[in-house]
Amino acid sequence: MADLSVNVCGVTLKNPVIPASGTFGFGREFNELYDISCLGGVATKGLTLKPRLGNPVPRIAEGQSVILNAVGLQNPGVEAFLENDLAWLKQKTRVLANVAGSTIEDYAEICARLDGLVDFVELNISCPNVRCGGMAFGIRPETIEEVTRAAKKSLANTPLIVKLSPNVESIVLNAQAAERGGADCISLVNTFTGMVIDIEKRKPLLANTTGGVSGAGIKPIAVRMVYEASRAVHIPVIGMGGIRTAEDAVEFLMAGAAAVQVGTHNFTDTFACPKIIAGLNDWCDRHGVSHVSALTGALQ
Amino acid sequence: MREVTATILENVRIAENIFSLTFATEEEMKVRPGQFCMVGVQNFPLRRPIAVCKAEGERITVCYQLKGAGTRTLAENYKQGEKLSVLLPLGNGFFVKEEEKRVALVGGGVGIFPLISAIRAYAGEKEVYSYMGFRSRAAYCLPYELQRSDRLVVATDDGSMGYRGTAVQAFMAEIDEIKPDVILSCGPLPMLRALKKATAGRDIPTFVSLEERMGCGIGACLVCVCERTDGAHTRVCKDGPVFDINEVIL
Numbered sequence: 004m005a006d007l008s009v010n011v012c013g014v015t016l017k018n019p020v021i022p023a024s025g026t027f028g029f030g031r032e033f034n035e036l037y038d039i040s041c042l043g044g045v046a047t048k049g050l051t052l053k054p055r056l057g058n059p060v061p062r063i064a065e066g067q068s069v070i071l072n073a074v075g076l077q078n079p080g081v082e083a084f085l086e087n088d089l090a091w092l093k094q095k096t097r098v099l100a101n102v103a104g105s106t107i108e109d110y111a112e113i114c115a116r117l118d119g120l121v122d123f124v125e126l127n128i129s130c131p132n133v134r135c136g137g138m139a140f141g142i143r144p145e146t147i148e149e150v151t152r153a154a155k156k157s158l159a160n161t162p163l164i165v166k167l168s169p170n171v172e173s174i175v176l177n178a179q180a181a182e183r184g185g186a187d188c189i190s191l192v193n194t195f196t197g198m199v200i201d202i203e204k205r206k207p208l209l210a211n212t213t214g215g216v217s218g219a220g221i222k223p224i225a226v227r228m229v230y231e232a233s234r235a236v237h238i239p240v241i242g243m244g245g246i247r248t249a250e251d252a253v254e255f256l257m258a259g260a261a262a263v264q265v266g267t268h269n270f271t272d273t274f275a276c277p278k279i280i281a282g283l284n285d286w287c288d289r290h291g292v293s294h295v296s297a298l299t300g301a302l303q
Numbered sequence: 304m305r306e307v308t309a310t311i312l313e314n315v316r317i318a319e320n321i322f323s324l325t326f327a328t329e330e331e332m333k334v335r336p337g338q339f340c341m342v343g344v345q346n347f348p349l350r351r352p353i354a355v356c357k358a359e360g361e362r363i364t365v366c367y368q369l370k371g372a373g374t375r376t377l378a379e380n381y382k383q384g385e386k387l388s389v390l391l392p393l394g395n396g397f398f399v400k401e402e403e404k405r406v407a408l409v410g411g412g413v414g415i416f417p418l419i420s421a422i423r424a425y426a427g428e429k430e431v432y433s434y435m436g437f438r439s440r441a442a443y444c445l446p447y448e449l450q451r452s453d454r455l456v457v458a459t460d461d462g463s464m465g466y467r468g469t470a471v472q473a474f475m476a477e478i479d480e481i482k483p484d485v486i487l488s489c490g491p492l493p494m495l496r497a498l499k500k501a502t503a504g505r506d507i508p509t510f511v512s513l514e515e516r517m518g519c520g521i522g523a524c525l526v527c528v529c530e531r532t533d534g535a536h537t538r539v540c541k542d543g544p545v546f547d548i549n550e551v552i553l
Contacts, residue, residue, distance in 0.1 A: 028523035032541065035304055035521070048525070056536050061516040063349070063526045065373070070348050072518065077525045077536060218348050270519050271348045273306050273390060 005287030006294045007280065009043070011239050011261050012162035012187045014122050016043035016097055019295060020252065020280050023243050023266035024049055024101035024125065024166075025074065029088040033273070034095070041277050044097030046264060047084065049127050051103055052113050054080035064199045064208035068220035068245075070267055071197050073211035076103055081113050089120060099164065103127040107153045110140075114157035124161055126154050126186075129168030129193035141168040141193075144180035151184025162187040164241065169221075169228055170196050178232035178240075190241035190264065191232055192225045218267040219245040226258045233259025233300060247275065249282025256298040304521065305332075309387045312362065314378065318444035321413070322378050323356070325364040326387055334358035335396030336420040337487075337512055337545050340365060341520035343388035345380070347373045350390065352517045352540070354417035354489075357448070363391070366416040366445070393520055394544045397421050397487050397510060404429050407483035408452070409474045409498055411436035411490030417512050417544075419448045421487050426451040432481045436470030436490065439463045454481070471497045483507055488548075489514075496553045509548040515539040 007018035022033070024046040030039045039045065057077025064071045078084075081102070092098050100121040104110040110126065117124055128141035128150055140150045147165070155163050165181040167174065169192035181189050194215025199208045207213070225244020233240040242260030246252055247268045255263045268275040287295055309326035317323045324342075334355050340363070341350035351373055357364040367374055381387060397417075399406055406429050410418040415435045425431050433452035437443050440463040449455050457465035458473040466473040471494060488498055489512035502509060518526035522541025530552040531537050537551070 026519070026524055028525070032519070032521040032523040036306060056534075057525065057528070060526075060528060062528070063516050063518050065347065065349050068346075068348065070518075072524075072526060074525050077528065267348055270350065270524070271343065272388075273519075273521070 005284050005292055007283060007287075009262050009296045011241070012123070014097065014162065016262060018043040018280050018283065019256065019262035020276050020283070021046055021099065021241070021262060021264045022269055022276055023264035024127065025072070026266040026269045029084065030092050030095060031088070033269070036273050037277055040095045041280060042096045043262060044099050044122065045092060045095075046099040046125055047092070047101050048078050049076045049101045049103045050078055050081045050084055050113065051076060052081055052109055054078065054083065059210040061208065061210055064214065066197075066199055066216070066220070069216050069218035070270070071199060071209060071214035071216050072194070073209045073214035075211065081116055085116070085120065097122040099123040099125045101125040101127050101166070107150050110150050111153040111157045114154045114163075117161065118158050119160035121161060123164050123188070124154070124158060125164040125166050125190060126151065127166050127193070129166050141177070142171055144176045147177050147180040148184040151181050151186050155185035164188040164190050166193055167191040167232070168193050169224065174228045174232050175235040178236050182236045182238055186238060188239045188241060189232060189236065190243065192221070192228050192244045195221060195224075217245070219247055221245045222251065226254055229255055229260050230258040246279070247271070249279050249286050252279055252283055253286055253298060256295070257301050259300045261296070261299050304390065304393060306388065306390050309363070309389050311381055311383055311385050311387055313383060314381050316378070317366065319441040320369045321366060321442070321444055322369070323364060323366045324377070324381070325362060326389065327361050328363060328389070329361075331360045332358060332363060332392060334363065334392040334420075336424040337396035337417050338392040338394050339417070339544060340389050340391035340393060341517070342377065344373050344377050347376065349373070349518065350520060351377065352520055354420070354512070355392065356416045356419045357423060358420065366413070368413045390520055394540060395542070397512070397545050399425060399429070399485055399487075403484035403508070405482060405484045406431050407474060407478070407481060407486045408433045408435075409470050409486060409488040409490070410434070411470050411494040412438070414488070414490030414494070414512070415449070417489050418487060419445060422448060422451050426453070432477070432483065434458065434470045434474040436460070436473070436494070437464070469494065469497065471501055475501050478502070486510070488512070492553055495548070499548050499553060510545050511548050511551075511553070512544045513539050513546060513551070514544070
C-alpha cells in the first residue's frame, strides 16, 4: 500500500485524483454509483453569481478520441450551491469550487462569497463557450494577473487555483502571470477550442458552432503544457487533459503535477476515478514508490 | 442505476437501418417502461443512449438505428457472447395512474421502441391503443410486440402499409372513438409538435419521451437539456426523458 495522499497548498487530499469541473456536477449523481468519498476532491460545476441557462442544444459532439462540449456554464448559481450542495459535498471530500464571471467584479464577489467555506476556489478564466468573460480573461497575461489579484483579495482563508486555457500564445507567460497575481496553485489545461461539421447537413454539429475539445486525443499537448508551466512557476500545478488510466495520471505527475483531474473519461467509464486511484496504488507498489507525491516532477 | 458488464445474446437487423440488441445483465434489473440505458462502444468516448424496449429479468432488449460511426460499430463489431458495458436503468420512464384505463400510444420512427416497453407493461391490464408511424413498409418491425396492443394502427408516410399518413393523423382519426385517459408519445420533434397542436384543448394528460445528445447520461454534466415552459432548463437524462407535454417547449 503506497501513501497516495498529496498536499496541495497546505490542504491534504487523500489521493491526487479529482473529477474535473463540468463532468461531475456537484457529485450527487456519481455518488449514486459509488461513494465519492474515495476521491481526492471534486471540482464543482462552474459557478456564477446568478443562475445561468447555458447554450442551446446540441451541446456535445464527438471526434476521434475526443469530445467537444459547449454547455455554456449552465449552473444554479453560487447561492443555490451553498444552500443545497456544499454541506453534503464537504462531508464527502475536498471541495474545489470552480467559479466564473463576466467581469472582474463578478470574480471578486463570488470569491468573497465562498471564502472560508470551501477547500479551494478554482478560477475558471478559460471557458471557451461563453461570449463574455470566461476565456476572455484567460488569454493575455495582463488580464490573468489582474483577475487573479482581484480574486485573491477576496480570499483571505481559501487557497486560489487559477485554471488556465491552452488556447494561448504562451502557457509559460500565463502561468507566471497567475503566480504574480497571487495564485496559490494553477490547474491546466481547460479545453481547446474546436469545431466539427456534419457534412451531410453542411452545419456545425454544435449549436454553439464551436466547443471545447477534451479527451484522450489532447493528452500529449496537455502533458507538454503542464511540463512547461510547472517549470516556470513555484506554486503547485494540477494537471489534466485526456487522463484515462493510472499510467496517464503518473505521466502528468512526472510532468510536474501535484494532483490530477479527470474529465471526459467519467463519461466513457463511470468508475474512471476510483479505477485510476486503485491503479495508482498498484503502480506505486509495482515500482517501489512509497509516496505518490514523490512522483511529482520526477523526471530523470 | 448501475453499471453492468452485460453479455450479448443477440444483435440482429430487424428492419431497414434498425438493429435489435439483447443482452444479459449479471443480475435481475428492474426497468420501468420508458427508461433507457447508456451503451459503451469501444473506442468511442461517449456512450450511446438507447431506450429499453423489453426488460425480462436479466434479459434486456434495446433497438437502435444506424446513425453514425458509433452505432455502425455497435452493429458490426458486437456479436453474440461478447461483453458490453451498460449503465441502466436511467431516467424517469412513463407513469400511468391507476385510474387511467385507456392508454393511447403515438410513436414515430425509433420512437416506437420505448413505447413497446409501455405496451408490454400495460397490455392486459389496461386498454392499449397504439398508433405507430413508419417511413415505409421496409421500416416496419417487431409486429408481435406491437400486436399485444388492444388496437394497433400502423401508419406509413408512403402508404405502403396501413394508414397513409402520420401516426398523429391516424390517432386523431380515432381519438373521439377511443377516448383515451392518457397519451404517451415518442418520436421526432415535428411529430410531437403536431400531436400537441392536434390535442390542444382536449385536456387529456399527455407525456412525451424526448431524445437529446447526451454526455454522462446520469444528470451530472448538463449537456442534454430541454427548455421548460417556465424558462428553466431541465435535464433530459435525469429529469426526463419523459415529460408532461405542457411542461416543455418542443
